[in-house]
Amino acid sequence: xKKGMIxxxxxxxxxxxxxIDNTWYQLPSGAAPMKVSSSSTTEAQPMLWVQQVTVxxxxxGNGLVYQTSDVKYVIAANNLWASPLDQQLHQTLITNxxxxxxxxxxxxxxxxxxxxxxxxxxxGFQGRYDGKxxxxxxxxxxxxxxxxxxxxxxxxxxxxxxxxALVRTLAAGWQQTAQQIANSTVALN
Numbered sequence: 001x002k003k004g005m006i007x008x009x010x011x012x013x014x015x016x017x018x019x020i021d022n023t024w025y026q027l028p029s030g031a032a033p034m035k036v037s038s039s040s041t042t043e044a045q046p047m048l049w050v051q052q053v054t055v056x057x058x059x060x061g062n063g064l065v066y067q068t069s070d071v072k073y074v075i076a077a078n079n080l081w082a083s084p085l086d087q088q089l090h091q092t093l094i095t096n097x098x099x100x101x102x103x104x105x106x107x108x109x110x111x112x113x114x115x116x117x118x119x120x121x122x123x124g125f126q127g128r129y130d131g132k133x134x135x136x137x138x139x140x141x142x143x144x145x146x147x148x149x150x151x152x153x154x155x156x157x158x159x160x161x162x163x164x165a166l167v168r169t170l171a172a173g174w175q176q177t178a179q180q181i182a183n184s185t186v187a188l189n
Contacts, residue, residue, distance in 0.1 A: 024082040025064065025163065027171045029095045045105040047115035048097065048185065053090040055122045060086065064163060065126035067134065073126065079163045089122060089174065096178035101185060117142040118181065124153075125174075127166045131158050135173035139181055143188050150184060152177045 059065055063075040081088065090108060097106040105111065124136035136153040154173045158165045 020078050022078050022080055023163065024080055025167045026082040027088045027092050027167065027174065029092050045103065047105045047107065047111055048101065048118060049110045049115045050090060050094050050097065050106065050108055050118045050120075053086050053093060053120045053122060055086045055089070055125065059122065059125055060084070064166065066166075067126050067128045069129060076163070085125065086122075089120075089125070092171070092174060093120065093178055093181075096175050097182055100179055100182035104185075116144075116185070120181075125170060127158070127170075128155070132156060133158055133166055133169035133173055135170060135177060139177075141181070141185065141188075143185075148184065148188070150180075152180060 058073060058075065061075055062080040063077060064079045064081065066074050066076065068074055094106050094108055097104075110117075118139060118141050120137060120139040122135075122137040124134045126134055128134050132155040134155050136151075138149060138151045141148045154176060156169050156173045156176075158169045
């Protein structure tokens, strides 16, 4: 009887001491940031300042978000963003816009007096119960005193199961959103 209690206690203690490993995710960036060789080049190029990318509170935490029904969301406890999501979205947007707009200087800080200003509000950036990744929100571009505002709403199918595939699909949708912004920016000039 004592041996059984000791064995049970040992199993219980070993179960309590085991830890679940966290997995950290970073959005992949598809392009290298654009390099500027001199200050005279900076002044000659039209400049786009990506002022901010904001996310709602439920996306601002560390955990990746998964929508389990039309009204229910789960925030992962062990599948986490390696850095704050708004920062990752901001940096990858700058990288993707730099690639899509080779004649423009795209930066996270204003450079010079003349520049367009871009602000993005992300309202959805999660996996969904039907196997799709949702990327939604709106962006506002200030161009020569005019404001242009446009919504985006993507639901992309995941090619595989799991968080790795989800992050890759979300990144592809974010890249599509950057291309939409770039196309609208080019159309203004």
